[in-house]
Amino acid sequence: MTYHNVVTHQAQRAIDQPHFFILSKGKNAGKPLKKSCPNCFLITVKEETESENLYWIAYTLWKxxxxxxxxxGSVIPFIRIIDFKSCFRDEVLRAYKQHQKHIEFVHRIRQLESLQQHYSKTMEQIEKLKWALLQNQLR
Structure with missing residues (x-):
């Protein structure tokens, strides 16, 4: 396992390492993101493969x-960075104890994500076709 760093994201900060973001506020707090948004943590690592592995660990925890x-927080829930750092580190260590199982899991999740995107595009095309047929029927 390589070293990862967790900090509060600042928009003006230049990021030159492989990274991803974790939403820190709201009902989806803990959700991993590829692009930054307000109220998120920045996780940086040294290698892109490590970034992908950590992203999928974070995705699993969020789901x-x-x-x-x-x-x-009673109005807008949020996660403290200190709590996130310690819990995330513990979960990463647990996942890496069974590294091969984790790699297989990531491969299967990626396949399912790809399939989901394919079906989403298909559903969009079906909706467009249905709309066109309905419009044609009204003419």
Missing amino acids: ANFWHQHQI
């Missing part, structure tokens, strides 16, 4: 609602 137990 499993892992971060809900760490959210505080």
Whole structure:
């Protein structure tokens, strides 16, 4: 496992290492993002493959609602950076203890994401076709 750094993202900060972002506020706090947004953490690593591995660990934690137990705040829930750092580090270490299983998991998730994107495009095309047929029927 290589070293990863977690900091609060600042828009003016230049980023020259492989990285991704984690949403820190709102109901989707803990969600990994490829592009920055307000209220997010920045995770940097030394290698692109490590960035991908950490991204999918973060994605798994978010989908499993892992971060809900760490959210505080009554109006807008958020995750403290110190809580995120310690919990994320622990989960990364746990995932890397079973590294081969994690690699297989990432491969399967990527396949499913690709399939989901394909089906989403297909559904959009079906909706457009249905709309065109409806418009044609009204003429």
